[in-house]
Amino acid sequence: MQLNAHIPGGPLAQKWDRHRFELKLVNPANKRKFDIIVVGTGLAGGSAAASLAELGYNVKSFCIQDTPRRAHSIAAQGGINAAKNYQNEGDSIWRLFYDTVKGGDFRAREANVYRLAQISNEIIDQCVAQGVPFARDYGGLLANRSFGGAQVSRTFYARGQTGQQLLLGAYSALMRQVTEGRVIMFPRREMLDIVLIDGQARGIIVRNLVTGETERHAADAVVLCTGGYGNVFFLSTNAMASNVTAAYRAHKKGALFANPCFTQIHPTCIPVHGTYQSKLTLMSESLRNDGRVWVPLKPGDTRRPEEIPEEERDYYLENKYPSFGNLVPRDVASRNAKEQCDRDKGVGDTHLAVYLDFKDAIQRDGRDVIEKKYGNLFQMYHKITAENPYETPMMIYPAVHYTMGGLWVDYNLMSTVPGLFVLGEANFSDHGANRLGASALMQGLADGYFVIPYTIGGYLAGTPLKPVTTDHYEFKNADLAITEMTRKLLAVDGSRTVDDFHRELGTIMWDYCGMARDNEGLTKAKGMIRELREEFWRNVTVPGKDMDFNQSLERAGRVADFLEFAELMILDGLDRQESCGGHFNEAYQTDENEALRDDENFCHVSAWEYREAGEEPVMHKEPLVFENVELTQRSYK
Ligand SMILES: Cc1cc2nc3c(=O)[nH]c(=O)nc-3n(C[C@H](O)[C@H](O)[C@H](O)COP(=O)(O)OP(=O)(O)OC[C@H]3O[C@@H](n4cnc5c(N)ncnc54)[C@H](O)[C@@H]3O)c2cc1C
Numbered sequence: 086m087q088l089n090a091h092i093p094g095g096p097l098a099q100k101w102d103r104h105r106f107e108l109k110l111v112n113p114a115n116k117r118k119f120d121i122i123v124v125g126t127g128l129a130g131g132s133a134a135a136s137l138a139e140l141g142y143n144v145k146s147f148c149i150q151d152t153p154r155r156a157h158s159i160a161a162q163g164g165i166n167a168a169k170n171y172q173n174e175g176d177s178i179w180r181l182f183y184d185t186v187k188g189g190d191f192r193a194r195e196a197n198v199y200r201l202a203q204i205s206n207e208i209i210d211q212c213v214a215q216g217v218p219f220a221r222d223y224g225g226l227l228a229n230r231s232f233g234g235a236q237v238s239r240t241f242y243a244r245g246q247t248g249q250q251l252l253l254g255a256y257s258a259l260m261r262q263v264t265e266g267r268v269i270m271f272p273r274r275e276m277l278d279i280v281l282i283d284g285q286a287r288g289i290i291v292r293n294l295v296t297g298e299t300e301r302h303a304a305d306a307v308v309l310c311t312g313g314y315g316n317v318f319f320l321s322t323n324a325m326a327s328n329v330t331a332a333y334r335a336h337k338k339g340a341l342f343a344n345p346c347f348t349q350i351h352p353t354c355i356p357v358h359g360t361y362q363s364k365l366t367l368m369s370e371s372l373r374n375d376g377r378v379w380v381p382l383k384p385g386d387t388r389r390p391e392e393i394p395e396e397e398r399d400y401y402l403e404n405k406y407p408s409f410g411n412l413v414p415r416d417v418a419s420r421n422a423k424e425q426c427d428r429d430k431g432v433g434d435t436h437l438a439v440y441l442d443f444k445d446a447i448q449r450d451g452r453d454v455i456e457k458k459y460g461n462l463f464q465m466y467h468k469i470t471a472e473n474p475y476e477t478p479m480m481i482y483p484a485v486h487y488t489m490g491g492l493w494v495d496y497n498l499m500s501t502v503p504g505l506f507v508l509g510e511a512n513f514s515d516h517g518a519n520r521l522g523a524s525a526l527m528q529g530l531a532d533g534y535f536v537i538p539y540t541i542g543g544y545l546a547g548t549p550l551k552p553v554t555t556d557h558y559e560f561k562n563a564d565l566a567i568t569e570m571t572r573k574l575l576a577v578d579g580s581r582t583v584d585d586f587h588r589e590l591g592t593i594m595w596d597y598c599g600m601a602r603d604n605e606g607l608t609k610a611k612g613m614i615r616e617l618r619e620e621f622w623r624n625v626t627v628p629g630k631d632m633d634f635n636q637s638l639e640r641a642g643r644v645a646d647f648l649e650f651a652e653l654m655i656l657d658g659l660d661r662q663e664s665c666g667g668h669f670n671e672a673y674q675t676d677e678n679e680a681l682r683d684d685e686n687f688c689h690v691s692a693w694e695y696r697e698a699g700e701e702p703v704m705h706k707e708p709l710v711f712e713n714v715e716l717t718q719r720s721y722k
Contacts, residue, residue, distance in 0.1 A: 088690075164240035233521060309505065335507075413721045416669070492511060
């Protein structure tokens with residue numbers, strides 16, 4: 086298979102304009118003749134469904150939750166990037182583009198990232214027009230703060246609730262279209278398969294999560310906006326319902342999966358407390374604007390933080406990276422935290438934590454100022470840990486947070502299945518091997534508000550599409566296969582719960598495919614995952630019935646997919662014999678323990694093709710060509 090990213094020709098800065106001009110258009114009066122399915126109502130799906138309906142298409146919108154407002158995007162805290170340069174700090178579209186390519190350790194497509202940087206400014210205007218209450222400075226302009234991997238302040242925010250406010254904006258736009266009759270909303274539905282007719286994506290099969298019935302929905306194109314797969318690690322900062330099912334089942338139907346091993350481990354999360362936990366909590370990266378990260382200078386020091394004098398503290402990020410200090414990118418900050426803990430300098434009961442200290446910031450700016458910026462985050466920390474971060478440093482440790490890998494898409498955001506588009510965290514997108522903070526919201530909204538409205542038109546206008554109905558045998562076959570899988574899951578009747586399997590899978594992935602990896606560990610993990618998967622189908626217990634509200638059954642299906650997908654992550658990790666961004670193979674590091682890329686052999690996207698059960702997937706390479714930035718060893722010193 087030859088992968089064609091369909092990157093338009095011409096100078097970088099003109100590619101998107103040129104492409105929009107060259108794309109075929111659907112006449113306004115003809116748009117109502119097309120039906121589009123949008124799966125997912127987070128920032129990517131909500132914005133896409135609203136924008137497509139506003140254009141005049143008939144949209145069906147699906148989500149797992151009881152309302153679009155509860156999509157995982159609502160959890161996003163810190164902010165959204167844009168190159169407005171309101172602060173006069175020298176920011177520009179070019180700088181945002183460059184920071185993003187470098188932050189991703191040169192494993193993203195230049196053309197996509199440049200477009201993202203261009204669109205970033207339009208997103209802010211759109212959201213302000215919707216009434217999103219971004220923070221403002223004393224003169225009334227929108228305020229900005231800094232995020233990792235950038236030396237300018239370009240992050241727009243609404244306290245620590247930016248995702249919530251942006252999602253309310255997209256939700257309002259979506260509900261306007263529901264009222265207009267252009268969007269039909271299907272909450273409490275889980276997409277369990279995609280239906281291909283003549284090789285084109287023409288519909289989906291969903292399970293009604295309240296009644297248990299399967300439903301068939303036909304359309305002219307399908308847009309997947311189903312989020313990331315971080316929950317393969319069981320413990321992550323993702324919402325409990327985040328999963329890989331929609332993307333993985335599309336993969337099984339022919340959509341290539343790109344860079345599955347690229348996982349982001351976020352440095353500032355509340356450390357794990359015990360084995361009873363099912364969720365980890367993020368402390369936003371924005372906190373590193375004012376909080377200082379440190380550990381005791383002496384290994385094995387068990388004194389309380391206030392008992393450790395200044396000269397016996399190691400502000401290791403500030404010391405090692407004087408230019409970026411506490412705001413180095415996430416992969417760098419996470420690895421350094423791990424390194425300190427490996428040297429027995431970790432703090433707290435488990436010794437798997439470092440301090441994030443606001444004492445100096447409170448002394449400098451006053452408690453009121455810090456409270457205005459981060460009040461809700463401090464309150465959350467206090468509630469979870471029973472420690473008051475205004476008085477004692479927070480304790481933080483890295484946790485799984487985001488997945489850069491996802492379904493492969495071309496410049497039009499179309500997967501290798503014609504008519505199947507993939508947006509937001511679900512695609513492999515623009516972040517290379519490491520995403521910079523505040524860039525996921527930017528990408529999700531760029532995809533939904535500004536890219537798909539053009540590119541889907543190009544597809545619909547330029548593709549012959551036969552009329553299809555849900556009586557087509559491909560719909561019947563897919564529906565039957567889902568019913569059969571449900572029957573199989575309920576019939577096992579074993580003795581281990583779904584969560585028990587999921588937790589064990591998560592431990593394997595964290596231990597062998599987490600912050601640091603090596604070939605021996607990855608190979609071992611592959612065998613362990615296979616054994617666990619085999620046991621799952623022999624010994625899982627799924628109580629309840631199919632034709633009913635049954636959350637054990639929902640989770641069983643998702644964990645069954647995670648058990649297959651995890652092996653693909655391992656294969657991808659084993660194949661990529663270099664370190665880059667979030668993929669840190671210990672065999673490949675610089676003298677200063679930074680990731681050591683191999684541009685000669687691995688400057689490509691690894692896109693995996695599914696083969697029938699039992700056969701190894703096949704990897705296809707999309708070479709990455711850098712014409713505008715020079716590939717260098719990343720340095721944040
Ligand atoms: C705690 C936290 C804080 C974050 N803070 C920031 C931040 O400050 N800035 C930033 O840029 N990024 C942040 N991120 C990352 C960012 O929130 C996500 O990457 C982004 O919101 C993903 O949006 P999305 O629309 O792609 O998917 P999601 O918001 O994950 O939405 C997925 C949607 O798909 C639906 N869905 C999934 N599977 C199915 C299925 N099989 N059938 C039907 N529906 C399905 C879900 O119901 C949901 O509606 C944060 C992430 C976390 C975890």
